[in-house]
Amino acid sequence: MASAVENFMAGVIAKNPEQKEFHQAVEEVVESLMPVLDKHPEYRKAKILERIVEPERVIMFRVPWVDDKGEVQVNRGMRVEFNSAIGPYKGGLRFHPSVNLGIIKFLGFEQIFKNALTTLPMGGGKGGSDFDPKGKSDNEVMRFTQSFMNELFRHIDQDVDVPAGDIGVGGREIGFMFGQYKKITRKFEGVLTGKGLNWGGSLIRPEATGYGEVYFADEMLKTRGETFQGKRVVVSGSGNVAQYATEKVIELGGKPLTFSDSSGFIVDEDGINREKLDFVMELKNVKRGRIKEYTDKYPNATYQATDAGAKSNPLWEVKCDVALPSATQNEINDVDAQNLVKNGCYCVSEGANMPSTPEAVNIFLENKILYGPGKAANAGGVAVSGLEMSQNSQRLAWTREEVDRKLHSIMVNIHDNCQKTAEAFGTPGNLVNGANIAGFLKVADSMMDQGVV
Secondary structure, three states, rough: OHHHHHHHHHHHHHOOOOHHHHHHHHHHHHHHHHHHHHHHHHHHHHHOHHHHHHOEEEEEEEEEOOOOOOOOEEEEEEEEEOOOOOOOOOEEEEEOOOHHHHHHHHHHHHHHHHHHHHHOEEEEEEEOOEEEEEEOHHHHHHHHHHHHHHHHHHHHHOOOOOEEEOOOHHHHHHHHHHHHHHHHHOOOOOOOOOOOOOOOOOOOOOOHHHHHHHHHHHHHHOOOOOOOOOEEEEEEEOOOOHHHHHHHHHHHHEEEEEEEEOOOOEOOOOOHHHHHHHHHHHHHHHHOOOOOHHHOOOOOOOOEEEEOOOOOOOOOOOOEEEEOOOOOOOOEHHHHHHHHHOOOOEEEEEOOOEEEEEHHHHHHHHHOOOOEEEEHHHHHHHHHHHHHHHHHHHOOOOOOHHHHHHHHHHHHHHHHHHHHHHHHOOOOOOOHHHHHHHHHHHHHHHHHHOOOO
C-alpha cells in the first residue's frame, strides 16, 4: 500500500510543485483510501482519485486598490472551484499574507470531503487573497473587497459557487463584498454566506464552527461515558472559532484555560467565564487588539510570547483533558502532540483546517487519543452555511434554537458516520480514516453517476 501511495503522490507533486500544504492534504486522504480502491476496482478504472485531486477550475486575478494615503496597492486574488459533483462549489475566502495557491488548494480539497460529510448538497471550493486586513481602516478594507468582487462576481452565483468567510474575512468583509456584488449584478441572492441577519444571514452562523467543534468533541467523550463537565480545555486562537468554541465549553460545564494569537498566549488557571469571554470578544472583534491585553484586565492570568520559528509551542504544554486547536494549519507538530499526551490530554477536536501535522496525527492515533480531524470536527461552519443557503432559497429565517438543533444533529450524524465507516473498513476508532472514506464514497459515487466530466 505504501508504494501505491508513494507512486500516486509522486505524480501529484510533479504536477503541483512547491504546494506543500496541498501535498499534505492529498497524502492524508490517499493513505486512507487505498483499502477502498482495492474493494472497489471500478473507482480505479474510472480514475476517480486522479480526477478528484485535479480542480475543475482555478481562477487567479489581480486586485488593485488605493490605501488611505492615496497610494496604489496590488494584491493577488484567487478562487479554486475544486469539485461540484454533489452541489455548487462551497467554501470560504481567506485574506492573509500567507495565502498562496498551495494553501487555497489544500483548503479546497479538504472542503470536498467536509461538505460531503454534512450530507448537504455542496461541492468543494476555496478562495482568498494575500491581502492583510490587520491594521487596515474600514475604508481600506472596503476599497479592497470591492475591487476583489469586481472580478470574483464573474465566477460565482447561488447555483454555481457560494463563498463564505475564513481567516481575515468576517461580517465586515462579507458585507462589503455582498454590497458590491449586488450593485454589479443587480441581484439580491444568497451568493455569499455569513451575511448580516438583516439581509439574509442565518442565526448561529458566526458560532457554527466553534459550536460544531465542541459538539463533535462531546460525541467523542460520550464513547467513553464522559462529558465536558469539569474538563480542563486548552483552546488556540482568539478569533471567531476559538471564541464560540469557548462559549460552548462554558455552557457544557467545561473549564477553558487559554486563548492565543500570532504573538503569544494567555493561561487563566481560574478558568475563562462568560464575563472574561465577553472581554475577549470586545478586544478582538471591536478593538482589534492583542490577546496580551487580557492580563491587564485579569492580572491572575499569565501571558507568554511565542516564536513561530521555535521547535514547539508552549501553549500545548498546558495541562488539559481536551485540546481544541482553532487557529491555523500545522499549529501542532510532533513535539506539541507528545507534550499534549504527556500532560494528560486525551481528546483533540480540530476547529482549524489541518492544524495537526501528519507526525502529530500519528502520535494521537498511536496513543488512542480521541481525535476528531478538521474535515469532520469543524464541518459545523459550512453546515450552517448550507442551512443559510436553504433559508435564502425559501426566503425564510429560522429561529436560533432551530438552527442550533439542526447543527447539533448534523455534528452527531457526522461523528456516527465517521465511526461506523472506520469500523466497516477495519480501523475502529480511527476517525481520520472514517472521515476520509465516508466523504470520498459520496463524492466518488456521484462522479461515477455523472460520467467522465
